[in-house]
Amino acid sequence: MNRPSEDALIATYFAPLAGPGAFGLRDDAALVAQKPGHDIVATKDMSIAGVHFFADDPPGAVARKSLRVNLSDLAAKGAEPAGFLLGLALPEDWTAHWLAGFAQGLGADAAAYKCPLLGGDTVKSPGALIVSITAFGTVPAQKIVLRAGVAAGDILYVTGTIGDAALSLRYRVDALQDSPWTKYVGQADAAYLAGRALLPEPRLALREALRAHAHAAIDISDGFAGDLAKMLRLTGMTAEVAAADVPLSDAARKILHDAPYLLETILTGGDDYEILCAVPPSQSAAFEVCADAAGIPVHPVGTTMPGNAPPVFKDAEGRGLVFARPSFQHF
Amino acid sequence: MNRPSEDALIATYFAPLAGPGAFGLRDDAALVAQKPGHDIVATKDMSIAGVHFFADDPPGAVARKSLRVNLSDLAAKGAEPAGFLLGLALPEDWTAHWLAGFAQGLGADAAAYKCPLLGGDTVKSPGALIVSITAFGTVPAQKIVLRAGVAAGDILYVTGTIGDAALSLRYRVDALQDSPWTKYVGQADAAYLAGRALLPEPRLALREALRAHAHAAIDISDGFAGDLAKMLRLTGMTAEVAAADVPLSDAARKILHDAPYLLETILTGGDDYEILCAVPPSQSAAFEVCADAAGIPVHPVGTTMPGNAPPVFKDAEGRGLVFARPSFQHF
Numbered sequence: 001m002n003r004p005s006e007d008a009l010i011a012t013y014f015a016p017l018a019g020p021g022a023f024g025l026r027d028d029a030a031l032v033a034q035k036p037g038h039d040i041v042a043t044k045d046m047s048i049a050g051v052h053f054f055a056d057d058p059p060g061a062v063a064r065k066s067l068r069v070n071l072s073d074l075a076a077k078g079a080e081p082a083g084f085l086l087g088l089a090l091p092e093d094w095t096a097h098w099l100a101g102f103a104q105g106l107g108a109d110a111a112a113y114k115c116p117l118l119g120g121d122t123v124k125s126p127g128a129l130i131v132s133i134t135a136f137g138t139v140p141a142q143k144i145v146l147r148a149g150v151a152a153g154d155i156l157y158v159t160g161t162i163g164d165a166a167l168s169l170r171y172r173v174d175a176l177q178d179s180p181w182t183k184y185v186g187q188a189d190a191a192y193l194a195g196r197a198l199l200p201e202p203r204l205a206l207r208e209a210l211r212a213h214a215h216a217a218i219d220i221s222d223g224f225a226g227d228l229a230k231m232l233r234l235t236g237m238t239a240e241v242a243a244a245d246v247p248l249s250d251a252a253r254k255i256l257h258d259a260p261y262l263l264e265t266i267l268t269g270g271d272d273y274e275i276l277c278a279v280p281p282s283q284s285a286a287f288e289v290c291a292d293a294a295g296i297p298v299h300p301v302g303t304t305m306p307g308n309a310p311p312v313f314k315d316a317e318g319r320g321l322v323f324a325r326p327s328f329q330h331f
Numbered sequence: 332m333n334r335p336s337e338d339a340l341i342a343t344y345f346a347p348l349a350g351p352g353a354f355g356l357r358d359d360a361a362l363v364a365q366k367p368g369h370d371i372v373a374t375k376d377m378s379i380a381g382v383h384f385f386a387d388d389p390p391g392a393v394a395r396k397s398l399r400v401n402l403s404d405l406a407a408k409g410a411e412p413a414g415f416l417l418g419l420a421l422p423e424d425w426t427a428h429w430l431a432g433f434a435q436g437l438g439a440d441a442a443a444y445k446c447p448l449l450g451g452d453t454v455k456s457p458g459a460l461i462v463s464i465t466a467f468g469t470v471p472a473q474k475i476v477l478r479a480g481v482a483a484g485d486i487l488y489v490t491g492t493i494g495d496a497a498l499s500l501r502y503r504v505d506a507l508q509d510s511p512w513t514k515y516v517g518q519a520d521a522a523y524l525a526g527r528a529l530l531p532e533p534r535l536a537l538r539e540a541l542r543a544h545a546h547a548a549i550d551i552s553d554g555f556a557g558d559l560a561k562m563l564r565l566t567g568m569t570a571e572v573a574a575a576d577v578p579l580s581d582a583a584r585k586i587l588h589d590a591p592y593l594l595e596t597i598l599t600g601g602d603d604y605e606i607l608c609a610v611p612p613s614q615s616a617a618f619e620v621c622a623d624a625a626g627i628p629v630h631p632v633g634t635t636m637p638g639n640a641p642p643v644f645k646d647a648e649g650r651g652l653v654f655a656r657p658s659f660q661h662f
Contacts, residue, residue: 006660007561026565027478028404028550029374032467034365043360044416044450044465050457073359085375087418087463090662119375124661126381127458132418134375134465136363147358219359230338234357329337330455331421 003096006122013103019083019116030119033082038138040082043073049091049128051330059098060105061198062131067109069221070135071202072273076219078145078211079137081115081204087132089125113204140211145277148234149216154278154304156239157287159203159296161249162224164196166269167262181259189251196249200273206298209290210277217277223270226327229310231276238307242314243267243321247299263321267313270328278304334427337453344434350414350447361450364413369469371413374404380422380459382661390429391436392529393462398440400552401466402533403604407550409476409542410468412446412535418463420456444535471542476608479565480547485609485635487570488618490534490627492580493555495527497600498593512590520582527580531604537629540621541608548608554599557658559607560641569638573645574598574652578630594652598644601659609635 004012010025018024021031032040047066049055071081086106090099110116115135139145171190175182203219210217218231224246232238243263248256256262279287284300291298302311313321335343341356349355352362363371378397380386402412417437421430441447446466470476502521506513534550541548549562555577563569574594579587587593610618615631622629633642644652 003662006662009662023477023479027408029372029408029410029468029475031475032363032371032373034371040363040365040371041360042363042416042449042465042467044418044452044463046418046420046452046454046461046463048420048454048456051455077358077360079360085373085465087375087377089377089379089461118373121375121377122661123377123379124382125379125458125461127456130377130420130456130461130463132375132377132461132463134373134416136373137360144360144362146354148354330453331334331337331340 009099010122013099014117017103017107017110017117019118021083022118025119030085032136035138037141039141039144041074041077041079041137041139041144042134043070044134045069045073047131055129057198059101063102063106064109064199066131066133067106068200068202069273070133071113071115071204072200072219074135074137075202075204075207076145076217076275077139078143078207079139080207081113082136082138083116083118084133084135085118086120088120088122089130091125091127091129143211145210145214145217147216147218147231150232150235150237150278150304151215151280152237152304152306154215154280155284155300156276156278156302156304157298157300158247158274158276159206159298160274161247161252162272162274163252163266163269164193164249165271166265167252167255168193168197170262170265181255184258185255189254192249192251197271202273203275203296205294206275206291206296209287209294212290213283213287214277214279217275220272220274220276221270222328223268223326224272225267225313225323228276229326232304232311236306236308237304238309239302239304239311240314241302241311244316245301264323268323268326340430341453344430345448348434348438348441348448350449353449356450361416363467366469368472370472370475372405372408372410372468372470372475373465374401375465376400376404378462386460388529390432394433394437395440395530397462397464398437399531399533400604401464402444402446402535403531403550405466405468406533406535406538407476407548407606408470409474409538410470411538412444413467413469414447414449415464415466416449417451419451419453420461422456422458422460474542476541476545476548478547478549478562481563481566481568481609481635482546482611483568483635483637485546485611486615486631487607487609487633487635488629488631489578489605489607490537490629491605492578492583493603493605494583494597494600495524495580496602497596498583498586499524499528500600501593501596512586515589516586520585523580523582528602533604534606534627536625537606537622537627540618540625543621544614544618545608545610548606551603551605551607552601553659554601554657555603556598556644556654560657562607563635563642567637567639568635569640570633570635570642571645572633572642575647576632595654599654599657
């Protein structure tokens with residue numbers, strides 16, 4: 001396939017994804033739709049080849065994950081997706097084939113999540129591929145769920161399971177070095193974990209439960225331990241979490257049995273895109289019912305208390321765990 | 332200076348720039364303020380070291396230009412700035428000193444243009460520095476000025492002067508090769524052109540004139556000839572432009588006198604961030620009065636007519652000019 005010009009590229013691959021307010025991607029700017037009685041929430045996450053994903057990941061998956069990490073931010077705020085802007089910096093060696101796959105994946109998720117493309121910018125990257133997405137959502141006025149807001153005695157809940165994506169990354173690295181633990185991982189489990197890393201599931205269906213019942217919420221992107229600390233710190237809270245209470249997939253559980261030292265990877269590795277939230281005890285039953293009705297598994301993992309120290313994780317014998325690096329930081 | 336961690340970096344350099352709805356940059360997302368009776372306009376432009384600016388440009392200027400190119404898009408839509416999200420990918424060798432300069436420049440312009448920082452994402456770049464800004468603006472409902480809308484007989488106006496930034500870039504390249512024309516450029520002129528390239532002036536003050544009187548508008552970023560063609564094409568219009576009518580700075584005029592072949596650089600080089608708009612003749616007097624009151628110089632450069640061919644530029648003898656590349660394209 002020949003490589004189209006910049007204008008042709010936008011007209012061919014991205015204009016079909018354009019929603020109302022995008023003016024067919026033929027303008028410099030877009031209109032963000034407003035919804036009466038609702039606030040507009042905006043979030044922005046950049047994804048860079050070699051940092052956030054592997055350069056040889058399937059292009060459709062790169063596109064979908066780049067959008068989904070933004071939708072996960074909206075989910076944690078109790079917001080409903082409304083549209084997004086796409087900044088795309090293509091490396092020298094891009095191909096029309098790659099771009100077609102990227103646009104196809106992006107279009108599939110834009111449709112599935114009712115989050116149309118509104119506009120953006122396509123440029124040349126002198127280095128790696130960069131995907132910079134800004135996503136918009138709506139939330140009933142004054143009902144945004146913030147990171148700040150945890151009160152003493154709140155019950156901490158997490159959705160889904162923790163550590164799958166981090167284990168997948170670790171598996172990929174350690175398998176190259178023939179680390180013993182990787183030999184015990186079955187093909188199905190490895191594929192399951194890889195899928196979790198490649199295509200996180202933004203927990204948008206939890207938004208009503210969060211808005212109705214949660215004091216605060218955060219999506220877990222930089223590691224469970226670190227993101228928990230981040231949320232608690234904002235209102236001077238801390239917590240004690242029994243590691244055994246953190247929900248794990250069967251695959252993660254098996255790996256942890258063979259290689260207990262990977263608990264740190266699970267709790268601090270990040271890329272989970274699950275939601276961590278704080279719910280007052282008086283609301284916990286209602287929260288669980290609401291989450292269940294939305295089809296989102298939620299698990300209590302601890303209770304908050306006042307304190308300025310970071311949360312403590314305890315092993316089965318009640319000993320505090322010490323992490324080398326509690327949370328992913330770029331610097 | 333030591334390099335701060337990611338969280339400290341945000342708290343130190345960017346939190347002081349945060350506006351209402353940013354939650355002190357301690358959340359995953361921001362609220363975009365709505366204004367009764369107004370639409371919300373969003374635009375996104377990426378800037379990459381080595382593509383959009385020189386890696387050794389002053390950090391404050393890099394920040395300001397990255398914001399201003401987005402504000403220029405808002406200006407062309409007739410919108411008023413409301414806030415922005417910052418995506419920043421820092422290369423391996425970033426320093427706290429560089430970042431302090433970047434944040435200072437960004438803060439100065441955010442204040443000057445009443446466009447506060449609302450949120451964003453700071454990550455590590457495996458390659459060049461990348462600045463990805465999404466800017467928001469407000470425009471009275473239904474009053475957005477689009478690229479599409481030019482009618483037959485409209486008068487084409489441009490603000491300011493064309494070609495200064497492109498000449499500056501060309502000067503920088505050609506001076507290294509001792510091109511004869513560069514020897515005739517005085518220091519003051521070279522500095523003037525360099526300033527135009529480094530710090531474009533978004534024509535926000537023109538917004539009321541545009542909303543009241545223009546059929547269509549575009550900000551000139553990819554070259555006057557190409558952006559004119561882009562705007563006219565959308566409604567099947569064309570135009571004849573006398574090159575002598577295109578407004579030039581004194582510096583550009585002197586250079587053109589010594590090196591007439593640089594006319595192509597002037598008309599197609601881009602990075603002008605001036606506004607090109609189409610005004611019906613019945614409104615042109617009022618448009619000029621309104622622009623003048625706002626302190627924005629505007630110059631008529633031609634009249635539109637139906638036609639599918641790209642606009643034609645004529646030299647002083649009435650001969651049509653042929654450009655090798657009428658507009659900057661990344662691909």
